[in-house]
Amino acid sequence: MNKKVPEGVISRLFIYLREISELTKMNIHTISSAELGERTNLSDAQVRKDLGYFGQFGVSGAGYNTDELKAALEKILGKDSTWNVAVVGAGHLGSALLAYPGLKERGLNIVAAFDVDARKIGKQVKDIVVQSIDELSRAIPAKKISIGIIAVPAKEAQGVADKLIKAGVECILNFAPATLIVPDNVKVKDVDLSRELETLSYFLVKREEMKK
Amino acid sequence: MNKKVPEGVISRLFIYLREISELTKMNIHTISSAELGERTNLSDAQVRKDLGYFGQFGVSGAGYNTDELKAALEKILGKDSTWNVAVVGAGHLGSALLAYPGLKERGLNIVAAFDVDARKIGKQVKDIVVQSIDELSRAIPAKKISIGIIAVPAKEAQGVADKLIKAGVECILNFAPATLIVPDNVKVKDVDLSRELETLSYFLVKREEMKK
DNA sequence: CAGACTTTGTGCCACTTTTCACAAAGAATA
């Protein structure tokens, strides 16, 4: 059963879970792959195939029981476990993350925040007090933090990544527009907001060209 | 020359441009595909193939002239044109975007912000004053806004998207964890921060399982 | 309970994207 599961599948599984959770709240207890696909802008075949990586959850002729599917997805995706997260960089973006309630709901607890800027150290957002980055190497193992979020300017990103990894972090979500070089056993996910927008703008450029 | 260019290629072209810009600043005027690949965590072949979609920019035996490649990439990616952007939702994330300096540098001008919450209307971030969402349909065409950013709770996202599209927006960057249904001629890009983190956490779950 | 209908699970095919590998082009050297 251990065929390699593409990362896109995992991402979509979270989308299905989100949708199914809505359905159970609305007291809907059955859904077909076609309906679920419609609600998520995906094809029915894709829905079935994605689920197929992990087992058989449906009933021929009837579809999926939402309660069972919800439970199954939560188990697959590890929603019963929680993880401790640190945010490095307490600027606008870092603060927005600290204040975002959606994460705790999903088992992702931000338990520490760091910054170099003396003016930001000591600042409190919700129940987190921003610490000096010098305390990072002690705090990460002490608080059993396994995910680090980098929300600092591009120039500092690699240095912060190195510190986080040395302190024992296993995954990094990188908001800095910079390419991080990390060891193989560390997982990095880049989220580059300006690049997303730039890619959209390229679409507009292309469209303008077409008009001519 | 009009073979279809995969979207991933465009995204990487922005990465190359970012890197090349650094190099020119450092007075480095030549780079090989191998080096550029190393700096961006991509293979040399990928670099060459991506560039190959748009022409021939290198010199056999020598590599690429960074100044020329920079100019070429800027032209390809439409960095000479600028676009007007609106942010809907002036919560933490929306405000962070309003304050983010990186966008203007890249030709993306946030020229308006909207919110439903009376307490946020009138709030000023940099030189933008948050307006009532009721003014959206007038402001979008008046300010020639072609990109909309949705930074509102999931429940309101579809409604906001409909308003934006009706007002004439052509692209949407959606931060809300919701699936948007839009017409074919509108381009949507989803950025779901909690899903990114959840995907990372799945990686940790998997790793835990492996240990057993 | 028989037959019609619905929907799953999945093998197979088509398409997309990446990697390989090498001839051709130019640089460097002596």
Add this chain to the structure above:
DNA sequence: TATTCTTTGTGAAAAGTGGCACAAAGTCTG
């Protein structure tokens, strides 16, 4: 200038991903 070395550009092979289509399994109806 001839020879060697480096690096590009690009067809062709490989890998990855999504969609089709249909047998099998179950539901529903009269």
